Amino acid sequence: MSDAITLDQSRPIFPFTAIVGQEEMKLSLILNVIDPKIGGVMIMGDRGTGKSTTVRALVDLLPEIEVVLNDPFNSDPQDPELMSEEVREKLKRNEKIEVTNRKILMVDLPLGATEDRVCGTIDIEKALTEGVKAFEPGLLAKANRGILYVDEVNLLDDHLVDVLLDSAASGWNTVEREGISISHPARFILVGSGNPEEGELRPQLLDRFGMHAQIGTVKDPNLRVKIVEQRASFDEAPLEFRKNYNDSQKELTDKLTEARHNLKKVEIDYDFRIKISQICSELNVDGLRGDIVTNRASKAIAAFENRNEVTPQDIFRVIPLCLRHRLRKDPLESIDSGDKVRDTFKKVFGYQ
Known part of the structure; x- marks a missing residue:
């Protein structure tokens, strides 16, 4: 096995x-x-x-994505950056490549x-x-x-x-x-x-x-009971349990597919990009990875909510997830919960 x-x-x-x-x-x-x-x-x-x-x-x-049939690397038939050498060679020789769709x-x-x-x-x-x-x-x-x-x-x-x-x-x-x-x-x-x-x-x-x-562990007793009951129902009759969520699962899958498709249309205002970099700078984040990821995540959340423009609220929601693990300079320190990042965001964006 x-x-x-x-x-x-x-x-x-x-x-x-x-x-x-x-x-x-x-x-x-x-x-x-x-x-x-x-x-x-x-x-x-x-x-x-x-x-x-x-x-x-x-x-x-x-x-689902389009892949070259029987290719061990799940090569993309359209994008040379995601193709194996063998597929690229075949295309150079103008050979026909078979394509299939798979999850x-x-x-x-x-x-x-x-x-x-x-x-x-x-x-x-x-x-x-x-x-x-x-x-x-x-x-x-x-x-x-x-x-x-x-x-x-x-x-x-x-x-x-x-x-x-x-x-x-x-x-x-x-x-x-x-x-x-x-x-x-x-x-x-x-x-x-x-x-x-x-x-x-x-x-x-x-x-x-x-x-x-x-x-963290859920503290609310009512939520805990709900989680335990759900798990018990699923363990008892998984297929029946899943049927109750077929519609919501399909809805979310369609939403994700659409967001992936629309991502390239999403714009982020130049002023917002400056402010993201200002936050990274004030938090003393090493390198530019924090800036890049925050920009990408902000655009992804806008695409997920079917919008073409990033709002300050989008940035506020994702920036703690993108930066909190980049603040720690001492290996013995614990990772910030995100409050430090949120406070800096409010200061830079002029929120009270």
Whole structure:
């Protein structure tokens, strides 16, 4: 059995629209589906707060994409940046390529995965004897144009986290062995989850995640009862339970598909972009990643709400998720809840 689990549609998954609360986490995931270039999301929260359930529930909502038939990298038939070398060569030779539609894939990365399993391997013997680049694709190839989910990412070997983040940032994975080098597209949404009690990621690794969602245990007794009852109903009769959410699930899927399509039409006022950068500067955020992600997330939320212009309210909703994990300079400090970011936003935008 493969250690990569591509979530199976035949096994009933808890519906995304049935999840109570945890708005930060749900919004972060939705925005990354609308614009994968946001750079993924790190979800930190207590045990039993529904992190894995929510991420896995996202699979149902993922829209379909066009892929080259039987291509191990889910190559995009239109975009050379998302094509394997083989597909590009075929197009150069004007060969016809077969295309099919499939749902965006979600791939689970197990904690014990080796670097070879993640990046893929080159069969040196075959390469030398037959003169072909014999490449066995890994999980990064499978996750291209999809979602790569790492549960307990804070327990993953730092070297592997580096590899994942490098691929997620550059959109390419390169495997080199004995002078042979193979590259393939590896553009995926990296979703990590973890429990802060088991240790945080290093600040320089955290910074590479586009967004950071914090989730806590629900305190309201009525909400807790509702969550427990829902879970019991789902466990008892999952297919029946899911039927109750068919309409809301379809509505959200259609909304996501439309938002992805309309994203390029969304404009963000130059003055707002200046203010976003001013907030990043006043908060002493290193680099420009915070500015870029906030701009992207603001446009994604406007697209999600079917608008073509970003409002200050859009920026206010996303900026704590985009910046809070970039403020920590001391590894022993805890991550800001977002209040510091909100206060700076109010000051710069002139809110009382």
